[in-house]
Amino acid sequence: MFKHLAAGAIIFSLLAVIPVQSQNSLNPTDGRGLFEQGMNAIRGSSFNRSDANTIEFFRRSAELGYAPAQVVLGYMYETGVSVAREPGRAADWYKKAAQQGDPLAVWLFGRVIYLGAVPSLDVNDAATWLQKAADRNNPFAQYQLGVIRLEKNDYTKAAELFQKASEQGLPQAQYELGKLLQQGPGTIKRDKFEAYVWLLMAADADYARYPELQSLETDLGRIRTEEAKTTARRREKESARKVIAHGCTGWSGEFDRIPAPPPPDTQQFCR
Numbered sequence: 001m002f003k004h005l006a007a008g009a010i011i012f013s014l015l016a017v018i019p020v021q022s023q024n025s026l027n028p029t030d031g032r033g034l035f036e037q038g039m040n041a042i043r044g045s046s047f048n049r050s051d052a053n054t055i056e057f058f059r060r061s062a063e064l065g066y067a068p069a070q071v072v073l074g075y076m077y078e079t080g081v082s083v084a085r086e087p088g089r090a091a092d093w094y095k096k097a098a099q100q101g102d103p104l105a106v107w108l109f110g111r112v113i114y115l116g117a118v119p120s121l122d123v124n125d126a127a128t129w130l131q132k133a134a135d136r137n138n139p140f141a142q143y144q145l146g147v148i149r150l151e152k153n154d155y156t157k158a159a160e161l162f163q164k165a166s167e168q169g170l171p172q173a174q175y176e177l178g179k180l181l182q183q184g185p186g187t188i189k190r191d192k193f194e195a196y197v198w199l200l201m202a203a204d205a206d207y208a209r210y211p212e213l214q215s216l217e218t219d220l221g222r223i224r225t226e227e228a229k230t231t232a233r234r235r236e237k238e239s240a241r242k243v244i245a246h247g248c249t250g251w252s253g254e255f256d257r258i259p260a261p262p263p264p265d266t267q268q269f270c271r
Contacts, residue, residue, distance in 0.1 A: 008091035013080065020152075037214065042264060051082040062093060071105050072096035072264045078112065079193065079261070087117035104270045107133035107141040108261055115258065123148060134161065138270075139168035140259050146176065147257070155186035166198060169209035172255055176197045178210060192219050193228055200232045201222030201239075207255055246270075 253260025
């Protein structure tokens with residue numbers, strides 16, 4: 001018995017001298033670990049959160065080259081969350097992550113170039129980065145690249161990009177595609193049925209109601225209008241499944257003409 005107690009005392013003594021790492025301690029070489037601590041720091045009650053600690057976790061992680069932390073810092077500097085708003089610094093952090101191939105950063109960097117956060121770069125540079133994200137099936141990049149093509153009167157390419165983003169559930173893309181199909185600019189063939197379907201989907205999402213939606217119903221007639229409504233409902237179900245499965249949705253500004261960046265807790269679903 002005494003032997004067992006002695007052995008237990010020795011083990012206890014050894015455990016007592018082994019340093020226990022604090023939950024809040026930082027590993028200065030673990031970018032991912034620091035990032036996870038930063039994500040934890042922005043959650044919980046107001047008593048448990050700390051802006052200063054949050055920024056420090058993300059900053060140290062980003063400086064170690066961890067791309068998700070660089071994107072979060074970019075978001076904070078772009079939106080002014082927890083730090084002073086500095087679009088130029090936001091662009092710098094987005095660029096660092098984009099150069100590592102982070103798919104979310106590639107879109108966001110192209111986006112801030114388009115918005116003028118990088119004065120030395122122009123819309124062609126923005127399009128280059130957006131194309132990289134669009135090629136990886138990012139619907140926001142596809143839509144924004146479509147806007148650029150539309151501004152250049154490249155209606156065919158714009159419609160192609162809007163179609164891809166529309167099928168992934170972006171109402172602003174559905175709206176722009178519907179207008180192109182209704183108006184038929186350039187070499188775009190007018191298609192009132194498809195125009196009505198996409199415009200109705202955008203209206204159902206409370207994005208916008210096209211002024212000529214009612215006139216399209218008149219042109220289509222009752223039977224074709226009913227068919228178009230059925231088609232719209234089917235496509236809405238298909239696109240909703242894609243969006244829900246991916247999870248990259250649900251933030252304020254998501255459906256702006258130039259979508260706002262997703263917040264940190266949503267960014268993981270946008271890669």
